[in-house]
Amino acid sequence: MDRNLPIGVFDSGVGGLTVVKEIMNQLPQEEIIYFGDTARVPYGDKSKETVTAYSRQITRFLLSKQVKAVVVACNTASAYALDTIRTESPVPMLGVIEPGAKTAAAATRNGRIGVIGTEGTIRSGLYEAYLRGIRPDSQVFGKACPLFVPLVEEGWIEDDVTRQVSRRYLSELLAQNVDTIVLGCTHYPLLRNVIQETAGEAVTLVNPAYETACELRRMLTDRGCLNDGGKAPAHMFYVSDGAEKFRKFAHSILPCGGAEAGEVFLKVFSL
Ligand code: DGL
Numbered sequence: 001m002d003r004n005l006p007i008g009v010f011d012s013g014v015g016g017l018t019v020v021k022e023i024m025n026q027l028p029q030e031e032i033i034y035f036g037d038t039a040r041v042p043y044g045d046k047s048k049e050t051v052t053a054y055s056r057q058i059t060r061f062l063l064s065k066q067v068k069a070v071v072v073a074c075n076t077a078s079a080y081a082l083d084t085i086r087t088e089s090p091v092p093m094l095g096v097i098e099p100g101a102k103t104a105a106a107a108t109r110n111g112r113i114g115v116i117g118t119e120g121t122i123r124s125g126l127y128e129a130y131l132r133g134i135r136p137d138s139q140v141f142g143k144a145c146p147l148f149v150p151l152v153e154e155g156w157i158e159d160d161v162t163r164q165v166s167r168r169y170l171s172e173l174l175a176q177n178v179d180t181i182v183l184g185c186t187h188y189p190l191l192r193n194v195i196q197e198t199a200g201e202a203v204t205l206v207n208p209a210y211e212t213a214c215e216l217r218r219m220l221t222d223r224g225c226l227n228d229g230g231k232a233p234a235h236m237f238y239v240s241d242g243a244e245k246f247r248k249f250a251h252s253i254l255p256c257g258g259a260e261a262g263e264v265f266l267k268v269f270s271l
Pocket of ligand 1: 041042073118
């Protein structure tokens with residue numbers, strides 16, 4: 001395989017940019033082709049069948065762009081679709097759940113772990129399955145926090161309404177004496193300060209976006225597939241709708257809106 005091929009990354013919308021940001025930080029020489037399914041977001045309340053069908057379509061699109069690996073940046077798609085689609089893909093596929101679960105299993109001291117995510121991610125029980133596979137003695141408490149996604153997209157990051165919602169969602173988990181919480185949705189790392197404030201400093205927050213970039217670096221290194229860095233990467237972003245909203249979000253999240261890392265292109269594309 002040509003080591004200088006791009007990496008495909010997809011998400012239900014803008015949230016996967018939190019994963020792109022970590023990849024850009026850790027692997028600045030890599031070129032990224034991103035697909036955000038902004039026309040069909042959210043995935044969090046859709047069925048496994050629907051999320052799998054959408055994820056398959058997007059994976060095929062990314063494969064048609066000759067990517068060397070696919071990162072499923074969306075927690076819901078990783079929970080519902082990755083196992084199926086991975087078997088159909090000629091290139092390695094990586095989701096966000098396994099790296100996040102590994103780190104949380106290593107971080108917990110009392111074996112009591114909270115997982116927050118979309119309804120789909122929590123319903124799938126996949127974080128729990130991985131965590132208990134690594135640490136069979138652990139107790140995992142899941143909590144769906146659907147309001148966090150629109151709050152982030154509204155830009156209400158450090159806001160009293162968000163603090164109130166956070167207290168309400170997290171009270172159940174905190175009553176279970178969890179010492180570690182997995183931020184199991186693309187948008188939640190952006191609420192890290194508010195969630196840490198609610199949970200208290202003694203609780204460790206795990207960001208699967210960061211852990212996924214670490215895992216991707218390991219995987220590409222092991223396979224001898226790291227980009228040789230011979231030229232500045234030209235990233236490409238595709239969305240299925242709402243390019244302007246995406247552009248604004250990208251500018252607020254990515255280092256210099258991605259421009260620092262090379263050229264950035266944005267296109268609307270219907271699957
Ligand atoms: N990207 C989704 C996730 O990480 C959150 C937004 C959605 O519901 O589609 O699960």
